[in-house]
Amino acid sequence: MRLVIARCQVDYTGALTAHLPLATRLLVVKADGSVLVHSDGGSYKPLNWMTPPCTLMESEPSEELREEGVRQVWTVRHAKSGDQLVVHLHEILHEHSEELGVDPGLVKDGVEAQLQKLLAEHVTTLGDGWSLVRREYMTAIGPVDLLCKDASGTTVAVEIKRRGGIDGVEQLTRYLELLNRDPHLAPVQGVFAAQVIKPQARVLAEDRGIRCVTLDYEALQGIDDAEARLF
Template structure:
């Protein structure tokens, strides 16, 4: 991984256009080819990014750009689309490279890991006709807990939490934004699944077209017969 802290501006062109004005930012260039631009806020969500497969080329600014203070241009091109990310560097404050090796993956706490395994085995909990594609479907920004298909064959990304809050919905939203750029699986809808979903999270999920599913952990483990309850 290469980490660069620099004064830069960023322009994105593709299915949408976006501009980040000149400011100090953190640029992350990962071994998988992805490029992410971060600020000093916004938690772990990048301001803009390019997911792999993509390539980075470095060029010198023209006279007009140089007169405006640009010292170097990074052009990031996606290999399968027309999306282009251009980073105009004005001053590099830090530049380092680190070999991180093979990541062991995310180790979840017991209940979340169990919920993921149980839901993968009982994927019909999401609805009749759903089928499992795989667990821990990897994206450039992390693994989606479950990738499934609905009765119509459409892709469904599932994020699983013990207690579903707004952060979980935001996390799933980022996954969906990225996955829907991949023509091999798009369109992708989202399911936010948890033992308990907070009202604010449910409202945000519904506003973003994400379906909420409450998981009964004991029933899925066969420890509680929901049909034998009096209430």
């Protein structure tokens, strides 16, 4: 993990165009190759970012940029899409690097963990002929809740939440991007499962070809029905 606090300007070009004018920001470069740009507000979300697979190239500015006060240029290019995140650093105020090692992954809260356990035990609730490959299937950026096979033998990654928001869809999207690089698993489909799925998250998921499933916790426990079911 590399943390850089700097006065910088950031420009994103590709599928969309975005510009962040000169200001002091936190730049985060992770071991998986992702680069994130944070401000001191806006909660935990980065202002802009580039997800792997991507490469970071650091270079000296042109004479014209140097006259404008730029001291270093970061160019982050996505290997597949060709999108670019270009950071013009005017002043580096602080820089620190630290090896964090392998993260054990997020520990689920009681209900979410129980949902995962119940769905793993009754994976055919998602479809006839489904089978469980593994719970907490590890990827380079964290564990997928459930890795399954549907009736046709297609690999399916299932992300489980209590309340399904856009962040959960983004998380599953990143998992799918990594899993689909594995020729032994690809093609990998996605299922976003939650007790409540926010409308915006449902729209985003369906736009990305991810199936949404609303979970009934009590039904899965067998409290209100002898047979676990989904609504």
